[in-house]
Amino acid sequence: MQFEIVGGILDIETIATGSGIREIARLRKAYGRGRWRKRKGVCRVRLADGQIQLAEIHWYEAAGIGRREYKIKHLL
Amino acid sequence: MAKTSNEQLVICLDNEGYAAALERRKIYVVLPDDEADKRGLLRVIDESGEDYLYPKSSFSPVTLPDALKKAVLAT
Numbered sequence: 001m002q003f004e005i006v007g008g009i010l011d012i013e014t015i016a017t018g019s020g021i022r023e024i025a026r027l028r029k030a031y032g033r034g035r036w037r038k039r040k041g042v043c044r045v046r047l048a049d050g051q052i053q054l055a056e057i058h059w060y061e062a063a064g065i066g067r068r069e070y071k072i073k074h075l076l
Numbered sequence: 077m078a079k080t081s082n083e084q085l086v087i088c089l090d091n092e093g094y095a096a097a098l099e100r101r102k103i104y105v106v107l108p109d110d111e112a113d114k115r116g117l118l119r120v121i122d123e124s125g126e127d128y129l130y131p132k133s134s135f136s137p138v139t140l141p142d143a144l145k146k147a148v149l150a151t
Binding site: 002021022023026027029030031038041046049051053058060068069071072073075076 | 087093094095096097111112116117122123125126128129130131132133134
């Protein structure tokens with residue numbers, strides 16, 4: 001991940017689960033089987049240039065595995 | 077999704093931390109995003125089929141002949 005999450009993540013929602021996640025096969029191959037959920041939230045991120053910005057981020061999450069692959073959807 | 081001539085193609089050089097979302101040596105479509113560009117980011121349609129912001133340094137631009145680019149964008 002080439003940005004850093006600063007503080008907590010707010011407004012967390014689940015946007016897809018299990019087979020509703022298009023890349024579920026890749027997730028299972030990379031991190032193992034689990035009840036994968038794709039989630040979104042809003043937080044402040046520190047970008048590679050050092051600037052801190054509010055952003056909507058998405059990530060994958062499964063019980064017993066944790067959160068994986070935080071991605072920036074939009075800079076707000 | 078309608079494809080436009082504004083879309084560019086890049087090849088993924090580094091997918092560290094994104095094993096599910098990106099695949100090294102694979103070609104991806106980039107959508108125009110001026111604000112992201114100023115921040116050193118690219119808006120890439122990844123394996124999820126959605127567009128996300130990734131560091132430019134993880135990709136290299138790819139120039140293909142028009143016919144080939146059209147074929148790639150059609151897939």
